Amino acid sequence: MKSHLALFMASLLVLVAGVGCNPSGQVADKQMTIGVSFETLQTEFWVAALDAFKSELSRQNIKMLEAIADGDANRQLEQIRNFITRKVDGIIVVPKDSKTILPMIKTANNAGIPMVLFNRPPDPSEAKSVTIVADNYAITKATVEHMVQRARKIGGKFQAMILIGDLGDMNAIGRRDGFEDVMKQNTDAIEVVARIPTEWNQEKAQAGTVNALQAHPGINFIFASSDFLFPSVISALKSTSKYKKVGEPGHILLGGFDGDATAYQMLKEGYLDADGVQDVYFEAKTAIQAILDLRAGKNVPAQIQDPGFVIHQDNLQEMSPRMWGAQIKK
Amino acid sequence: MSPAPASENSDEFAETMTWAFHQPMMTTKIRRMVGSEYLVFFLSAVYFLVLTPFTPGFCSLENLENILSSLLPLFVVSVGQTFVLITGGIDLSVVSTIGLASISGAFVMSHAGWGLAGSIWATSAGVVVMVLVGVLLGVANGSAVAWLRMPAFIVTLTTMMFVSGLAIWLTQSRKIGGLPPGFVSIGKNIGLALPLTCLLGWLAHFILERCLMGRWIFAVGQNPKTALISGVPVRGVLVMTYVISGFCAACASIIYTGRLETGDPVLVQRILLDVVGATVIGGTSLYGGKGKILWTLSGVLFLTLIDNSLNLAGFSHFVIMMVKGLVILLAAVFDSIKSRWTQNETPPVEEPV
Numbered sequence: 001m002k003s004h005l006a007l008f009m010a011s012l013l014v015l016v017a018g019v020g021c022n023p024s025g026q027v028a029d030k031q032m033t034i035g036v037s038f039e040t041l042q043t044e045f046w047v048a049a050l051d052a053f054k055s056e057l058s059r060q061n062i063k064m065l066e067a068i069a070d071g072d073a074n075r076q077l078e079q080i081r082n083f084i085t086r087k088v089d090g091i092i093v094v095p096k097d098s099k100t101i102l103p104m105i106k107t108a109n110n111a112g113i114p115m116v117l118f119n120r121p122p123d124p125s126e127a128k129s130v131t132i133v134a135d136n137y138a139i140t141k142a143t144v145e146h147m148v149q150r151a152r153k154i155g156g157k158f159q160a161m162i163l164i165g166d167l168g169d170m171n172a173i174g175r176r177d178g179f180e181d182v183m184k185q186n187t188d189a190i191e192v193v194a195r196i197p198t199e200w201n202q203e204k205a206q207a208g209t210v211n212a213l214q215a216h217p218g219i220n221f222i223f224a225s226s227d228f229l230f231p232s233v234i235s236a237l238k239s240t241s242k243y244k245k246v247g248e249p250g251h252i253l254l255g256g257f258d259g260d261a262t263a264y265q266m267l268k269e270g271y272l273d274a275d276g277v278q279d280v281y282f283e284a285k286t287a288i289q290a291i292l293d294l295r296a297g298k299n300v301p302a303q304i305q306d307p308g309f310v311i312h313q314d315n316l317q318e319m320s321p322r323m324w325g326a327q328i329k330k
Numbered sequence: 331m332s333p334a335p336a337s338e339n340s341d342e343f344a345e346t347m348t349w350a351f352h353q354p355m356m357t358t359k360i361r362r363m364v365g366s367e368y369l370v371f372f373l374s375a376v377y378f379l380v381l382t383p384f385t386p387g388f389c390s391l392e393n394l395e396n397i398l399s400s401l402l403p404l405f406v407v408s409v410g411q412t413f414v415l416i417t418g419g420i421d422l423s424v425v426s427t428i429g430l431a432s433i434s435g436a437f438v439m440s441h442a443g444w445g446l447a448g449s450i451w452a453t454s455a456g457v458v459v460m461v462l463v464g465v466l467l468g469v470a471n472g473s474a475v476a477w478l479r480m481p482a483f484i485v486t487l488t489t490m491m492f493v494s495g496l497a498i499w500l501t502q503s504r505k506i507g508g509l510p511p512g513f514v515s516i517g518k519n520i521g522l523a524l525p526l527t528c529l530l531g532w533l534a535h536f537i538l539e540r541c542l543m544g545r546w547i548f549a550v551g552q553n554p555k556t557a558l559i560s561g562v563p564v565r566g567v568l569v570m571t572y573v574i575s576g577f578c579a580a581c582a583s584i585i586y587t588g589r590l591e592t593g594d595p596v597l598v599q600r601i602l603l604d605v606v607g608a609t610v611i612g613g614t615s616l617y618g619g620k621g622k623i624l625w626t627l628s629g630v631l632f633l634t635l636i637d638n639s640l641n642l643a644g645f646s647h648f649v650i651m652m653v654k655g656l657v658i659l660l661a662a663v664f665d666s667i668k669s670r671w672t673q674n675e676t677p678p679v680e681e682p683v
Contacts, residue, residue: 068647073590074598081396082641085387099507099592103518123507168504 032090033063034291035083039096040071043228044260045280046094048324049118052284053092060288062089073100080104084111090291091115098123105129114294116287121170121303130290131303134278136171139308140178140257143276144223146310147255148186150273151221158253160221161194161212163205163229172200175225175257175276190221198229206232213240220252227258227275227325230266245270246313259311260325267316274312280324282306370612370628374635381639388639397638399520402527403585404604405630409534410578411609412626413571416538416551418618419475419482421572424579425602426493427467429595431583433497435460436506436593439513453512460587461580467493468576472569497595506593517588530581534574535623547571551618607658608633610665617669633657 036053038046050066057064065083069076073096083091084107091108095101095117105127108115117131151158162179165172183192193216196208205224213219213236224233237243237252244251247270256263259277266272283306293300311319320326366372382389407424414421439456467489474485516522538544546567549557558564586597612629614621636657640650 065644066646067641070600070647070651071596072598072600073592073594074586075600077589078396078400078638079641081399082393082638085390085393085396086642087387097505097592099505100590100594102507103589103591168502 031061031063033065033086033088034090034092034288035065035067035080035086035088036092037067037069037076037079037083038094039069039076040094041068042071044328045258045278045324048328049094049280049284051327052280052324053287056281056284056288062288069096071096073097076100077104077107080107084108084113088113089295092118092287092291094118095120095122102127114291116290118283118287129302130287130294130300132283132287132290133303133305134171134283134308135305136174136257137178138305139276139278139310140175140223140225141182142308142310143255143257143274144179144182146274146312147221147223147253148182148190151253152189158190158221159193159216159218160190160223161196161209161216161219162192163196163198163208163222163224163233165198165225166200167197169200172225179223179225193219198225200226202229202232205229206236209233209236210239213237213242222252222254224254224256227256227260227263230256230262230272234271243271246273258325259323261328262325264320264323264325267311267313267320270313274310275323277309277311277319277323277325279306279308279322281322367613367622367625368628370625370632374628374632377632377635377639381643385639385643388642393638393642395520397634398524399589400638401630401634402520402523403517403582403589403598404601404608404634405627406527406530406578406582406585407601407605408609408612408626408630409531409623410575411605412612412614412621412623413534413538413547413574414482415606415609415614415616416547416618416621417568417571418551418554419568419571420486420606420616421471421575422483422486422602422606423467423471423489423493424575424582424605425599426490426497427464427576427579428583428586429497429597429599430467430493431460431463431580432587432597433501433506433593433595434463435513435584435587436509439510440506440508440593452510456510456513457516457584460583461577464576464578464580464583465573466576467579468573469569471576472572475572476565476568494596494599501593501595503595505595507591509587509591509593513584514588514591517585518591523585526581527585530578531623531627534578538621538623543567543570548619551620553619603658604633604637604654607654607661611658611661613665615665615669616662617665629661 034057036050038050041047041050054064065086065088067079067082069079076093076096077100080091080093091113093101093104093115095104098121101117101122102125105115105122105125109128115129117129119133121131121133122129160183162176164176167173183190194212196205196212198205198208209232222233224230233254234243242250242252254266254272255274255276256272257276259275263272263275267275286304286306290300290304309319309322311323387393407428411421411424435456438459439452471486471489474480475482516526538547546557546562549560549562550564550567554564583597587593590597608629609621609626610616610629611632612622612625612627614625633654636654637650640653
């Protein structure tokens with residue numbers, strides 16, 4: 001028993017003595033290191049974004065440390081601290097939410113390490129960070145404008161429907177406002193007859209679409225606030241035999257937002273008219289550039305917007321290399 | 331761990347070996363070695379020493395502080411779990427208790443709440459409410475186990491589902507920020523969290539090792555029927571262990587909530603396996619009747635070291651999950667073998683009183 005204790009104490013001593021052995025943990029090379037912490041990898045978008053960071057960082061010969069928080073803000077905090085321990089030159093993070101990220105930004109601030117938030121802005125505070133977000137409003141507006149152009153070419157009066165996201169989400173609000181503003185300017189050609197609150201839920205989206213198509217059989221213009229709602233919309237359209245290709249009689253004008261693999265497939269097969277795309281590659285490049293600029297002491301605005309782009313039947317060939325959903329092997 | 335008797339020459343060694351095969355001596359030695367109370371502490375120290383040269387920053391002061399700050403709240407929850415496991419139960423609801431306590435406390439303290447924000451009472455009111463939530467959930471769990479005689483597994487599993495649902499429903503999945511700095515510092519400032527955790531650990535150790543209550547808890551875990559006949563208030567003891575577990579979960583919630591400066595209904599949602607795993611790795615038996623706070627500390631230390639080092643070394647989250655899962659599985663297998671040994675024969679290691 002005593003020998004156990006003695007051994008234990010001895011190992012503790014070694015442990016404590018060890019503290020002095022490797023005080024910095026810094027390896028002597030000049031290659032830059034950037035820590036990238038994602039809250040989740042559960043959707044294709046995040047996987048594509050992480051891949052974009054991987055390839056862009058390796059192109060710039062910057063070492064990347066990767067950490068996935070698996071939906072746990074506490075784990076994310078530990079990962080950020082670990083990045084700081086590893087003395088990274090910058091941190092890029094997809095926060096779990098706008099509040100729990102604040103102590104992490106403060107920790108990075110105290111360590112003097114620049115931090116860039118990807119896709120989700122923080123709550124207002126004194127903590128300093130840069131956020132890269134897609135300009136949801138502008139991208140949606142451009143997408144819906146393209147759909148209206150097509151509608152005017154076809155002619156006649158259109159009945160529109162929008163699937164709205166969770167209104168607790170800034171992205172959903174931006175997309176709704178973009179849609180509504182275009183509608184307001186085109187009241188002569190289009191009337192919005194159905195607004196379906198989906199709360200980002202596929203079942204609600206499907207039930208809502210079925211009901212709306214029943215109440216307003218004349219609906220011929222649908223905008224989905226996110227591409228991931230398309231399977232619900234398609235199934236509702238198919239059940240009423242209204243899922244037709246572009247140019248076929250009875251085709252319903254379809255538009256979406258995100259640029260995912262489903263949307264790419266629908267564009268390729270000729271079912272989808274237009275899709276607003278978050279330019280993930282631009283966003284990744286900009287996030288890394290923001291860190292380099294912050295390190296160089298340059299002034300970087302607290303929020304940088306990704307103007308995105310609209311992909312449609314006419315520019316599909318040209319734009320698909322920049323559409324993240326087109327890069328995913330299905 | 332005293333080494334096996336050294337032999338002068340090979341003849342004698344062979345003799346010893348033959349003898350060992352006929353006598354249970356050799357296996358007893360091995361059992362004594364692996365059955366050592368401090369095995370996991372040794373393993374932690376060895377792990378630390380072996381990995382230090384390969385893991386950049388592992389041995390830096392900064393990282394030791396990180397390790398400590400991850401270890402403290404996990405240890406606090408695991409202390410409560412130790413009590414429940416010793417009685418042969420399990421408390422799966424600790425994580426949801428942490429979530430509900432987190433939002434309840436944050437609601438009371440924040441601007442969204444009762445307007446206490448800014449007053450010196452905010453922090454104490456928040457802490458009291460959080461502890462109360464933990465204790466009440468413990469009473470509910472314990473009562474169902476003790477009086478309705480339901481299996482702890484199903485009681486605490488349903489509590490977990492109900493309470494985590496409740497926490498999300500109450501907040502509509504929104505986080506609550508703007509907590510008073512006094513409260514935040516309990517979780518953020520190691521200088522505060524460390525002594526408080528030590529105090530709690532010591533108190534738990536004292537109850538288990540030195541108090542009548544502790545002896546009752548072990549008695550219930552070893553054999554509830556015998557305990558009842560010997561005059562142990564079995565039901566009361568059971569309820570008490572769940573209350574302690576709820577209390578500890580609430581205390582951990584205070585630290586976690588402070589660290590993130592946010593009341594979060596899904597706070598540390600994924601640490602359940604870490605809590606049960608760390609307790610079992612330490613040596614507390616899933617079959618009840620055996621456990622120590624120091625063992626739990628060693629289990630938490632070991633698990634935290636694995637997590638931290640693999641994280642620093644840049645392994646992906648999924649690899650870390652796999653490694654941790656394997657280590658916990660090994661510990662559980664080990665526990666089951668040990669409990670079979672002790673069932674068949676007299677215990678290989680005599681516990682000093």
